[in-house]
Amino acid sequence: AQTVTQSQPEMSVQEAETVTLSCTYDTSESDYYLFWYKQPPSRQMILVIRQEAYKQQNATENRFSVNFQKAAKSFSLKISDSQLGDAAMYFCAYRSGMDSSYKLIFGSGTRLLVRP
Amino acid sequence: DGGITQSPKYLFRKEGQNVTLSCEQNLNHDAMYWYRQDPGQGLRLIYYSQIVNDFQKGDIAEGYSVSREKKESFPLTVTSAQKNPTAFYLCASSRTGQREQFFGPGTRLTVL
Numbered sequence: 001a002q003t004v005t006q007s008q009p010e011m012s013v014q015e016a017e018t019v020t021l022s023c024t025y026d027t028s029e030s031d032y033y034l035f036w037y038k039q040p041p042s043r044q045m046i047l048v049i050r051q052e053a054y055k056q057q058n059a060t061e062n063r064f065s066v067n068f069q070k071a072a073k074s075f076s077l078k079i080s081d082s083q084l085g086d087a088a089m090y091f092c093a094y095r096s097g098m099d100s101s102y103k104l105i106f107g108s109g110t111r112l113l114v115r116p
Numbered sequence: 117d118g119g120i121t122q123s124p125k126y127l128f129r130k131e132g133q134n135v136t137l138s139c140e141q142n143l144n145h146d147a148m149y150w151y152r153q154d155p156g157q158g159l160r161l162i163y164y165s166q167i168v169n170d171f172q173k174g175d176i177a178e179g180y181s182v183s184r185e186k187k188e189s190f191p192l193t194v195t196s197a198q199k200n201p202t203a204f205y206l207c208a209s210s211r212t213g214q215r216e217q218f219f220g221p222g223t224r225l226t227v228l
Contacts, residue, residue, distance in 0.1 A: 004158070033215045045159075045206060045219035052215070091158055095215065100166075102147060102210060103174060104217060106158030 002027045004094050006107035013082045014115050020067075021077045021110045023092030031097030034068070034075045035104070039089040048090070051075065053097070079112075087114040119143065120220035122207050127225045129194070129201070137192045137223045139207030146212045148190035152176060153204040153222075162205075165190055166212065194225060202227045 003026045013019035025034070036048040051059045051068050058066050063083075067076045079086055092107040120141045129135045139148065147166045151159035161174030165184040179198025184190055190209075194201045204224050208217040 009156075035216060037219075042221065043204060044221045045208075047216050047218070050216055093158075101161075101164055101172065101174075102166075102214075102217075103149065103161045103164060104151075104159070104208075106160075108156060108158050 002029070002032075002094055002096065002105050004092050004105050004107040006092055006110050008110045009108075010111040010113065012113040012115060013079070013086075015082055015084060017082055018078060018080045019082055019112065021079075021090050021092075021112065023075045023077070023107055025073050025075065025092070025094050027073070027094065027096075029096055029098055033095045033097065034066075035093040035095070036064070036066070036075075036077045037091045037093060037106075038086075039091060039109070040085075041088070045091070049077070082114050084114050084116060087112055120207060120209055120218060122205075122220040122223050124223060125221070127223055129225065129227050131227055132196045134193055134195050135225065137194065137205055137207075137225070139190045139192065139220060140188055141190075141207075141209045141220075142188060143209060143218065144187070144211075145209035145214075145218075146187070147210045147217075148184070149208040149210075149217060150174075150180075150182065150190070150192045151206045151208065153206060159206060162192065201225055 093104040149164045150162040163182045165171035207220040210217045
């Protein structure tokens, strides 16, 4: 079974600085997708960025980028120029490309604090 | 605006009572999901449905039931058989084959 591990329960960053959140996953599959979701205090889950395993190029979305290391099964999220609104829980998630349920498997989350 | 709505936002239930959580979407998505979130944990899949009148158990389906009579609606019933129902419940949907899921605002269920 696939698992997703986020080893940092909490991280802190100074406003305007850069922070990297870690995620590792375990799978024997070659076809899968990885996601980072943000959960602000409102608790609504918001998609931040996604990565297809077959793509070698790291995904980027404005200030958010990933470092996808397929061999190491690592998928870290880098937030540049951190803003107060980035403060939230961040969840890494895995989706099999072979499981017809399309279910997401989540890590336990990292709480990001942004210091003004 | 297109989106997913969940109601109510907060729900209180006495032990031994069944309660139904509502999830509606107007995104014309085929697939819908129910997840449970406990403190300090990620989301876990309860049930999912990829087509009307069909649904499948997820990883923690015991004590829950669902129906999918309409494409737009996927209500979740928390039964008295669910031993520890106090949690935050999130509904999600996606188009068939779509990589990502979109989430509703959630319902906080508290058993008194």
